[in-house]
Amino acid sequence: GAGVSQSPSNKVTEKGKDVELRCDPISGHTALYWYRQRLGQGLEFLIYFQGNSAPDKSGLPSDRFSAERTGESVSTLTIQRTQQEDSAVYLCASSLIVGHTDTQYFGPGTRLTVL
Amino acid sequence: AQSVAQPEDQVNVAEGNPLTVKCTYSVSGNPYLFWYVQYPNRGLQFLLKYITGDNLVKGSYGFEAEFNKSQTSFHLKKPSALVSDSALYFCAVSALTGGSYIPTFGRGTSLIVHP
Numbered sequence: 096g097a098g099v100s101q102s103p104s105n106k107v108t109e110k111g112k113d114v115e116l117r118c119d120p121i122s123g124h125t126a127l128y129w130y131r132q133r134l135g136q137g138l139e140f141l142i143y144f145q146g147n148s149a150p151d152k153s154g155l156p157s158d159r160f161s162a163e164r165t166g167e168s169v170s171t172l173t174i175q176r177t178q179q180e181d182s183a184v185y186l187c188a189s190s191l192i193v194g195h196t197d198t199q200y201f202g203p204g205t206r207l208t209v210l
Numbered sequence: 211a212q213s214v215a216q217p218e219d220q221v222n223v224a225e226g227n228p229l230t231v232k233c234t235y236s237v238s239g240n241p242y243l244f245w246y247v248q249y250p251n252r253g254l255q256f257l258l259k260y261i262t263g264d265n266l267v268k269g270s271y272g273f274e275a276e277f278n279k280s281q282t283s284f285h286l287k288k289p290s291a292l293v294s295d296s297a298l299y300f301c302a303v304s305a306l307t308g309g310s311y312i313p314t315f316g317r318g319t320s321l322i323v324h325p
Contacts (some may be wrong), residue, residue: 096224098253099253099315110227114290130315135317136212136317137252137315137317137318138300138302139214139317140312140313140314140315143312151312153312154312186253186254187256198244198256198259199246199254199256201246201253201254201255202253203252203253210311
């Protein structure tokens with residue numbers, strides 16, 4: 096079966112514009128994570144969806160960042176009024192079951208460049 | 211707060227020699243530990259994880275890691291390195307924090323295997 100997919104693979108935008116990033120998790124995976132990976136840095140947790148429960152938004156860096164997920168399907172990460180410091184690779188991951196022990200499967204990422 | 215340290219930005223090893231990529235962690239409670247690998251221009255892939263039980267965990271591609279509770283370490287090892295092992299390696303820890311199990315990733319270690 097297909098893995099986690101993300102689109103677009105690359106996005107270049109101007110400062111102040113809004114961007115929307117998409118993640119298609121593996122079918123049947125109940126958990127979905129968004130991370131940010133800045134150049135030379137580790138993964139920074141952004142948000143976590145767990146089935147139909149309220150998402151854990153504790154990692155979102157500002158109110159310009161938001162994410163949605165419909166059921167156990169596609170998720171979108173929206174960044175409003177982009178800033179240059181938002182430039183990074185945004186990674187999405189999904190896991191089969193809810194739980195801290197489950198393996199995450201990562202998408203290839205979206206490279207965002209804010210000019 | 212939980213944290214992960216990968217003290218080496220880069221590890222160089224000759225093909226055929228054993229390799230070690232270091233990881234130490236800090237958590238409250240029982241840790242769940244993971245190693246992921248990121249090959250150039252590809253997404254993160256799961257290598258192995260420690261949940262409970264035997265402290266020596268074997269994973270994909272001949273890698274293994276040893277959980278050492280007293281030293282709070284989870285170093286990644288392989289007896290004989292291959293040039294194709296050259297990649298970026300991330301250690302991650304997950305533990306109950308504020309009611310959820312959000313994983314924390316290290317900054318990554320670049321492994322370079324020389325022919």
